[in-house]
Every structure is written in C-alpha cells, then in structure tokens.
Amino acid sequence: MRNFDEHNITEAVLDRLASTRSQRLKHISSALVRHLHDFVREIEPTQQEWEYAIDFLTRTGQMCSDTRQEFILLSDALGVSMLVDAINHRFPGNATETTVLGPFFVKEAPELPLGSVISRPEDGPALLIEGSVRSLDGLPLASASVDIWHADADGYYDVQRDADELSSRVRVRTDENGNFWVRGAIPAAYPIPNDGPVGQMLEAQGRHPYRPAHVHFMIAASGYETLVTHLFLANSDYLDSDVVFGVKDSLIERLQDTQPGITAHGAKVEHPTPTLRRDFVLAPAR
Amino acid sequence: MRNFDEHNITEAVLDRLASTRSQRLKHISSALVRHLHDFVREIEPTQQEWEYAIDFLTRTGQMCSDTRQEFILLSDALGVSMLVDAINHRFPGNATETTVLGPFFVKEAPELPLGSVISRPEDGPALLIEGSVRSLDGLPLASASVDIWHADADGYYDVQRDADELSSRVRVRTDENGNFWVRGAIPAAYPIPNDGPVGQMLEAQGRHPYRPAHVHFMIAASGYETLVTHLFLANSDYLDSDVVFGVKDSLIERLQDTQPGITAHGAKVEHPTPTLRRDFVLAPAR
Numbered sequence: 001m002r003n004f005d006e007h008n009i010t011e012a013v014l015d016r017l018a019s020t021r022s023q024r025l026k027h028i029s030s031a032l033v034r035h036l037h038d039f040v041r042e043i044e045p046t047q048q049e050w051e052y053a054i055d056f057l058t059r060t061g062q063m064c065s066d067t068r069q070e071f072i073l074l075s076d077a078l079g080v081s082m083l084v085d086a087i088n089h090r091f092p093g094n095a096t097e098t099t100v101l102g103p104f105f106v107k108e109a110p111e112l113p114l115g116s117v118i119s120r121p122e123d124g125p126a127l128l129i130e131g132s133v134r135s136l137d138g139l140p141l142a143s144a145s146v147d148i149w150h151a152d153a154d155g156y157y158d159v160q161r162d163a164d165e166l167s168s169r170v171r172v173r174t175d176e177n178g179n180f181w182v183r184g185a186i187p188a189a190y191p192i193p194n195d196g197p198v199g200q201m202l203e204a205q206g207r208h209p210y211r212p213a214h215v216h217f218m219i220a221a222s223g224y225e226t227l228v229t230h231l232f233l234a235n236s237d238y239l240d241s242d243v244v245f246g247v248k249d250s251l252i253e254r255l256q257d258t259q260p261g262i263t264a265h266g267a268k269v270e271h272p273t274p275t276l277r278r279d280f281v282l283a284p285a286r
Numbered sequence: 287m288r289n290f291d292e293h294n295i296t297e298a299v300l301d302r303l304a305s306t307r308s309q310r311l312k313h314i315s316s317a318l319v320r321h322l323h324d325f326v327r328e329i330e331p332t333q334q335e336w337e338y339a340i341d342f343l344t345r346t347g348q349m350c351s352d353t354r355q356e357f358i359l360l361s362d363a364l365g366v367s368m369l370v371d372a373i374n375h376r377f378p379g380n381a382t383e384t385t386v387l388g389p390f391f392v393k394e395a396p397e398l399p400l401g402s403v404i405s406r407p408e409d410g411p412a413l414l415i416e417g418s419v420r421s422l423d424g425l426p427l428a429s430a431s432v433d434i435w436h437a438d439a440d441g442y443y444d445v446q447r448d449a450d451e452l453s454s455r456v457r458v459r460t461d462e463n464g465n466f467w468v469r470g471a472i473p474a475a476y477p478i479p480n481d482g483p484v485g486q487m488l489e490a491q492g493r494h495p496y497r498p499a500h501v502h503f504m505i506a507a508s509g510y511e512t513l514v515t516h517l518f519l520a521n522s523d524y525l526d527s528d529v530v531f532g533v534k535d536s537l538i539e540r541l542q543d544t545q546p547g548i549t550a551h552g553a554k555v556e557h558p559t560p561t562l563r564r565d566f567v568l569a570p571a572r
Contacts, residue, residue, distance in 0.1 A: 001526055002525065002526060002528070002533040002534060003533075003535055004365070004368055004372070005372045006373050009365050009369050009372065009531060010365065010369075012365065013364060013365035013531065016493055017491055017493075018492075019491070020491045021490070021492060022490065025490055025491070026491075028335070029491060031325055031328045031329050032364070033365065035322070035324055035325035035328070036325075036364060036366060037366070037369055038321055039318060039322075040366060040373070042317045042321070043313060043314050043317050044373050045370055045373075046374060047371075047374055050366075050367075054357045054358055054361065057343070057346070057347060057357045058357050061344050061346055061350065062347050064344045064348065069340070069344070071340045071343045071344050071347075072340055075336075078299060078319055078322060079295050079296065079298065079319065079323065080322060080326060080336075082290055082295055083292055083295050083296075083323055083327070084331055084333065084336045085333075086292040086295065087292050087326070087327070087330050087331075088333055204306065204307070204308065205302070205303055205306045205311070206307060207302055207303075239288065240287055241302075245290050245295060245298055247288040247289075248290075249288060
C-alpha cells in the first residue's frame with residue numbers, strides 16, 4: 001500500500017490496525033484515527049499550525065512533574081475530564097454526584113485519626129469538615145476510607161509550595177456510625193496553574209483560569225463504587241464559570257456555624273466554627 | 287452554567303470559546319472540542335483508560351529532546367503527518383510530490399560546496415546524490431537551497447549517535463544550471479525510534495516500526511513553494527508497509543551505476559559509483 005492522499009489515508013491507517021491483539025485497543029485506536037483525521041480534514045492546518053500543535057503538546061508534557069500534571073489540566077479545561085466522569089458515573093437514585101479528580105490528588109496522603117487538625121494556621125480560618133458515608137438505603141458505612149484535600153486561603157495546594165510538608169490533606173476512616181470529621185481551613189477560589197501551555201490556551205481563548213472554592217473528597221468502601229467529588233462553597237465566585245466545568249447544584253454547600261458542644265457526627269467543638277457538612281451516599285459496586 | 291452531563295457538556299465548552307480573539311483559533315478550538323468529545327463518547331473510556339491516556343501523552347512529551355521528537359513520531363505513525371502534508375500540497379501538474387518531514391531534520395545543517403563528501407566512511411558504501419531543481423515549465427532554478435539528509439548503512443541518523451559531529455547531512459546551493467551533486471552513502475531501511483511510547487503503541491497494534499530506505503530533501507527557492515520530500519530506493523524492503531505511510535510511486539528511484547567522467551549534472555566521477563538521481567520540479571508560491 002502506497003500513494004496515500006487526503007482521501008484514502010484514513011482507510012490505510014485503519015487497515016494497518018488489523019493485527020492489534022486487544023480488541024479494546026483496536027477499537028480505541030481506530031476511533032482515535034477516524035476522529036483525529038476528521039478533525040484535521042475539518043481545520044486543514046497549515047504546516048506551521050501542525051508544528052505549533054506538536055510544540056504545544058511537547059511543552060505540555062515537559063511541564064509535567066511529580067507535582068504538576070499539565071495534561072490533566074488540558075483535559076479539564078477542554079471539558080474532557082468532566083465528560084469521562086459523566087460517562088463513568090451514571091449512578092442510580094440518590095447517590096452523591098461526582099466531579100473531576102483534578103491534578104492535586106496525592107495517592108499517599110497522611111493517614112490521621114478522626115478529629116485531626118489537617119491545616120497549618122497560615123492555611124486560613126479554621127473549618128470543621130464533617131459528615132457521614134452511607135449506602136443508597138441509608139446504611140452507615142463504617143471504616144470507609146475518606147481522602148480530603150483542599151486549597152488554602154491564598155488558593156494554593158500544599159504540593160504547589162516548595163516545602164515538602166503536606167497540609168490541608170488527609171486520609172481518615174469513618175467510625176462505627178459511618179461518620180468522619182477533621183479540622184481544615186476555609187479554601188479560596190483559585191486559578192488553575194496558568195504559567196504553562198494550558199494557561200496560554202485559556203488566555204488566547206479569552207477565558208479566565210478560576211475555579212470556585214471547594215473541598216475535594218475521594219471516598220472508598222468495600223462493595224461500593226469509589227466516589228470522587230467536591231463540595232463547593234455556596235458563597236464563592238465562579239460557581240457559574242468554573243474553568244473545568246465541574247460545578248453541580250447538588251454539590252454546593254453553605255457553610256454552617258457550629259456552636260460549642262458535640263455535633264451530630266461526633267465532632268467536639270470548643271468555639272463557634274464554620275462547618276462544611278455532608279452526608280455522602282455511595283452507589284453499589286458494578 | 288453548571289450541572290454538566292455527557293449530553294450538554296460539549297455545548298457548554300463551545301459556549302466558553304465565545305471570546306476567543308482569533309477567529310482561526312476559535313475554529314480550531316471548537317473543532318478540537320467537538321471531535322475530541324465525539325471520540326470520548328464513542329469509546330467511553332474507563333477512568334483507568336483516561337489515566338493511561340494522560341500518562342501516555344505525558345511520557346510522549348517527556349521523551350522529547352533536542353534530538354528526539356516523539357510527538358512527530360506519533361503524528362507520523364497515526365497517518366496525521368501525511369494527511370497534513372497532502373492537504374497542504376495540492377500541487378499542480380508535474381510538480382514533484384511531497385512526503386513527511388520526519389523527526390530528524392536539523393534546521394542548521396552544514397552548508398558545503400557542491401561535490402562535498404557529506405558521509406563518513408563508516409556511514410556505508412559511497413552514493414552519488416545528484417539532480418536539478420526546475421520550475422513547472424522546466425526553467426532551471428539557480429541558487430536554490432537544497433537540504434539533503436539520510437540514515438547510514440545501519441539505519442541511524444547522525445543526531446541519533448552520541449557524538450556531536452553531523453554527517454550524511456548537508457545544505458548546498460544549485461549552480462547556474464539548477465544542478466546539485468554531493469557524495470553521501472547508501473542508506474538502509476530502519477525502524478523509527480521504538481524505545482518510547484510510540485514504539486509501545488506500534489507493538490500493541492501488531493505493527494512493525496520500519497521505514498524503507500530513503501534520502502530526505504528540502505528544497506527552497508524564492509517565488510516557489512518549499513518542497514519537502516524523499517526519494518525511496520527501489521530495491522528496499524517495506525515500500526508497501528512504511529510505518530509512516532510516506533511512500534509514493536513517483537518518489538521511488540532505482541540506483542544507477544555512474545561510470546567515470548562528468549555527469550550531465552556536472553559531477554566528476556572517478557570510479558563507478560551507485561547514483562541516486564532526480565530532477566525536482568517546484569510549484570510556484572501560492
């Protein structure tokens with residue numbers, strides 16, 4: 001096979017995939033070739049534009065490090081992450097809705113007891129983060145793993161600082177009643193890192209790089225789908241223009257003012273404390 | 287705007303492009319979002335597959351260096367480079383056909399006089415490379431810039447060796463009759479670099495990584511479209527399965543055996559020498 005032109009090359013590349021061993025990879029590869037070629041045929045890039053695209057992708061890869069994932073930012077900013085999230089979470093009934101993982105998740109977060117202070121004083125005003133984990137029919141899920149991470153009052157995550165010390169990030173286990181509580185800090189709205197190729201793209205597209213203030217959760221319990229979501233602060237800016245398209249009404253919470261005493265979730269409160277509270281509902285494993 | 291699901295997110299992202307200043311970038315961005323989302327909707331990637339894709343793109347970017355361009359290899363292996371080439375070279379009449387630039391072009395090649403020996407003895411058996419540069423109506427183009435580069439007899443380019451020294455690579459200018467000639471070496475067929483993500487992709491797709499033996503040319507003359515092409519050696523393997531889909535019948539040449547004397551293009555030959563010969567025809571600038 002030779003003499004490929006703009007009319008026959010797509011079929012030629014698809015033919016070349018005939019020996020792909022995995023049927024799944026064969027489907028993904030052929031779909032990639034068809035959609036990518038359709039894109040190229042629609043925009044008819046000049047050689048210079050193609051070179052720019054090669055350079056853009058190269059710079060995006062080279063911006064990545066242990067603490068920076070520029071390709072996730074690109075996926076987020078193009079709405080791909082939320083689309084993949086939606087496709088994978090056609091959950092039943094009243095299960096808590098999902099949103100994007102984002103690039104700041106750390107696989108090995110510090111495991112601390114319930115009630116731990118997870119933020120440094122300089123991370124911002126204290127915030128009680130508490131709630132429960134339950135099944136669709138309201139059964140409390142004991143010993144569920146709850147990862148919580150959030151930005152500080154300046155809008156930065158721990159991994160964006162030079163220091164090695166993690167903060168405003170924890171993994172706890174729910175108690176026998178499915179409850180959890182930790183002491184963090186009120187996070188600010190923030191721009192996604194915009195000193196790289198994705199920032200340049202947003203600038204050229206006339207888009208702001210901001211996300212509304214939120215706290216991330218990843219909740220895992222045996223026999224249930226792992227829940228990756230956020231809670232958004234109801235008084236934040238950018239709820240209607242989140243750069244990564246992640247906001248859902250069901251995930252917006254108004255901070256409550258908790259008075260001294262023991263909360264319904266079991267947290268001991270000594271001074272009036274702003275509180276982010278949510279009873280999460282996990283879908284059964286598929 | 288919030289509450290995006292798999293049905294409405296594409297429109298939401300397209301709406302967000304409304305303020306893109308450049309109309310061209312707006313078109314490219316919206317086409318990218320539409321085709322990329324269509325691709326995702328067709329294959330319905332799992333979260334793990336999405337993470338694999340992020341990692342694949344990251345590793346592809348991080349494989350790139352001054353002498354290695356893994357994203358060009360990816361574009362080549364998916365047929366995108368040849369498609370972009372075809373779209374940009376709907377040339378008239380008898381203009382020489384184009385093919386891919388490839389990842390081994392060096393912008394600042396050594397500029398040497400006509401007749402120079404451009405290959406080291408260890409690059410392989412001597413090869414006279416000669417020809418002319420002409421317009422569509424046969425007018426010789428004097429002082430045209432002719433970049434020539436090729437692999438050695440082991441299938442490697444100079445930039446793939448550790449040494450700094452360039453070889454089998456040159457920029458010459460045509461003489462007053464539009465002719466050029468240099469002394470290189472007979473190149474071998476070779477695998478594209480396959481120790482990175484693109485090699486892993488080809489392996490998983492059951493594809494070999496080989497290109498048939500060829501010599502690259504980039505020819506530029508004022509008032510004419512710059513010609514980027516190869517000449518393929520007629521006796522090479524892989525002419526029908528070039529991993530980057532670059533072979534065209536019109537670019538295949540049989541090596542000729544030139545006898546001692548002065549060739550029609552002006553080369554002085556002292557011993558019988560295998561010769562790659564072509565009269566190139568440039569299209570007028572658009």
